[in-house]
Structures are given as structure tokens and as C-alpha cells.
Amino acid sequence: MTPSDVPDNRWSDLERPPLNATALRRALLRPGSLWTSLDVVQSTGSTNSDLAARAADLDEGAVLVAEEQTAGRGRLDRRWSAPARSGLFFSVVLKPGPRVPVERWGWLPLLTGVAVATGLSRSAGVDTALKWPNDLLVTVGGDERKAGGILAERAGDDAVVVGIGLNVSLGADELPVPTAGSLALAGAVSTDRDTLLRAVLRSLAQWYGDWRAADGDPVASGLQETYAAGCSTLGRTVRAELPGDTSLTGEAVAVDGDGRLVLATRQGVQPVGAGDIVHLRPV
Incomplete structure (x- = not known):
């Protein structure tokens, strides 16, 4: 990892300026805040891997941001790559126990989705939908496209x-696949990454604090209701591709108290706790 408090060439790309680590620390590392440290590196393989290797020695609220990830990972070991400074690529350390029972920790990726969507609505003016369990969708030319993900x-x-990966300034010719999107393509009013990162981290701190104060209860914290309201998977016919090369097809009707997606299938109502979801019918 290469620290980037003072980037090698601050003017190398005027369209994609570097993050200002000093200003981000000043804004976010305050007494009583969830965030306890924030580091920005020029390039690394995966911010999740870097923090996971050191998590035992880090305080809760450690944040690691990379200007570029060379081996970013998504769910199911998918690769995530994007041009340097074209997005937000960062990870955080959370330690919800012992107050929150381990069985409720499965809500963390869904909570993060709600927090990111809330933060982007305020700072970028973009309506971000959530695809269960952890994709961030934006609308480009009338089509829903994946602009980010959570791991x-x-x-x-x-x-x-x-970990959160979010495409910010990518143009159509830079997308990894034609079905991907970015905040810029979705008509964001701002693609200033400092502003966006501050908004997302503040939103995450608020949602996480409320959830932990409620002992991880998704109902008492308002998380379950808010997630369902922003989840574009609900109400759709979907195919759930499950571990073991099996699949289920049905209508996504709810997200239950454990954060699982509930499908109404021909065989009855079945919850899905893990798997890849394919939207089969547009809303």
C-alpha cells in the first residue's frame, strides 16, 4: 500500500482529483464519532483483505480508502476493477458485539446498503435502489444498472x-460490462468524491449507531422497514441461484427478521439466506 496524503502528482488528472485525506480526517474523526482512523492509499489489492488481516489490532471504526484497487472482490469471489480515482473503494471495521447478538450480524450488509443509498440521495441527488442482498442500483436511460456493491x-x-465499491465518474466507454452504471451516468448533481465519502460514512455511522442501540433489532431500529422500502427486488419474479447448483424461482415478497429474502414459489413460501438473485421481471 502506498500512502496518499500527499499524492505523487496532484494535477495528473484534473477531472479525477485525489481524495483529501487530511480534510476527511478533520471532518470525520471527532470525539464520540464511530470513525477512529482513516487512511487513504494510492493503490492496493483489496481494502477488505488489508483490513481483515489487521482487524484484531484495529479499533472499531477504522476506515481504509484506496484510490485504486487492483484485486477488488465482490460476493462469490467476483472481481471488481475500475480506473484509478473513478470511484469510491473503501472498507471499515465494525465490532458490534457483545451488545448485538452474532445471529443479527447478517443485517450489516443490508444496513450498509441503506446507509449508502441514504448518503447518496443527500449528496449526489441520485435515487439508489437496493438489490438483495448487497448490490447498489442506479437508473441510466430508463434501465436499472449496478453501480456498486457491498461485501x-x-x-x-x-x-x-x-467493503463498499461504488462507480462515481465512469463514462459509458469505461464500464466493465454494458449493464454497469455510475453516478455520473445516472445524472448525479455532484461527483466530488470527498463530499460523497463524507456523506456515506456519516450515514453509515448513524444507521449503525441506531441499530446497535436497538441491540441489532431490525424492527426497533427501523432498518427492516427502510430496507424493504428501498429494495427493488421485492415485488419481482426472481430466480435464486443457490449453493449446490440448485435454484428457486418465485416472487420476492418480503425480507424477514433475519435479513433473508422470502420467495413465494409454487412449492410454498421459502426464505433464501444466501445466493445470487436474478431479476426476471421489471417492475
């Missing part, structure tokens, strides 16, 4: 590392 991983007994 939550256990790190030891007491920590969860949550």
Missing part, C-alpha cells in the same frame, strides 16, 4: 469488515 466478511471472533 461483509467476518474477521476473527469479534470483527466484521464491510
Whole structure:
């Protein structure tokens, strides 16, 4: 990892200026805040891998941001890549126990989705929809496209590392696949990454604080209701591709108290706790 408090060439790309680590720390690392440290590196393989390796020695609220990820990972070990400074690529360390029971930690990627969507609505003016369990969707030319994703991983007994990858300024000719999107293509009023990162981290701190104060209860914290309201998967016919090369097809009717997607199938109502979801019918 190469620190980037003072980037090698601040003027190398005027369209994609570097993050200002000093200003971000000044804005976010305050007494009583969830965020306890914030580092920006020029390039790394994966911010999730970097933090997971050190999670036991880090305080809760450590944040690692990369200007470029060369081996970014998504769910199901998918690769995530984008041009340097074209997005937000960062991970955070959360330690919700012992107050929040381990069985409720599965809500963390969904909570992060709600927090990111809320933060982007305020700072970018973009309506971000959530595809269960962890994709961030924006509308480009009338079509829903994936602009980001979330990856939550256990790190030891007491920590969860949550990573967020978000396409910010990518143009149509830079998209990794034609079905991808970015905030810029969705008509964002701002693509200033400092502003966006501050908004997302403040939103995440608020949602996480409310959830933890409610002992991880998704109803009491308002998380379950808010997630359902912003989840574009609900109300659609979907195919759930499950571990073991099996699949289920049905209508996504709810997200239950454990954060699982509930499908109404021909065989009855079935919850899905893990798998890849394919939207089969537009809303």
C-alpha cells in the first residue's frame, strides 16, 4: 500500500482529483464519532483483505480508502476493477458485539446498503435502489444498472469488515460490462468524491449507531422497514441461484427478521439466506 496524503502528482488528472485525506480526517474523526482512523492509499489489492488481516489490532471504526484497487472482490469471489480515482473503494471495521447478538450480524450488509443509498440521495441527488442482498442500483436511460456493491466478511471472533465499491465518474466507454452504471451516468448533481465519502460514512455511522442501540433489532431500529422500502427486488419474479447448483424461482415478497429474502414459489413460501438473485421481471 502506498500512502496518499500527499499524492505523487496532484494535477495528473484534473477531472479525477485525489481524495483529501487530511480534510476527511478533520471532518470525520471527532470525539464520540464511530470513525477512529482513516487512511487513504494510492493503490492496493483489496481494502477488505488489508483490513481483515489487521482487524484484531484495529479499533472499531477504522476506515481504509484506496484510490485504486487492483484485486477488488465482490460476493462469490467476483472481481471488481475500475480506473484509478473513478470511484469510491473503501472498507471499515465494525465490532458490534457483545451488545448485538452474532445471529443479527447478517443485517450489516443490508444496513450498509441503506446507509449508502441514504448518503447518496443527500449528496449526489441520485435515487439508489437496493438489490438483495448487497448490490447498489442506479437508473441510466430508463434501465436499472449496478453501480456498486457491498461485501461483509467476518474477521476473527469479534470483527466484521464491510467493503463498499461504488462507480462515481465512469463514462459509458469505461464500464466493465454494458449493464454497469455510475453516478455520473445516472445524472448525479455532484461527483466530488470527498463530499460523497463524507456523506456515506456519516450515514453509515448513524444507521449503525441506531441499530446497535436497538441491540441489532431490525424492527426497533427501523432498518427492516427502510430496507424493504428501498429494495427493488421485492415485488419481482426472481430466480435464486443457490449453493449446490440448485435454484428457486418465485416472487420476492418480503425480507424477514433475519435479513433473508422470502420467495413465494409454487412449492410454498421459502426464505433464501444466501445466493445470487436474478431479476426476471421489471417492475
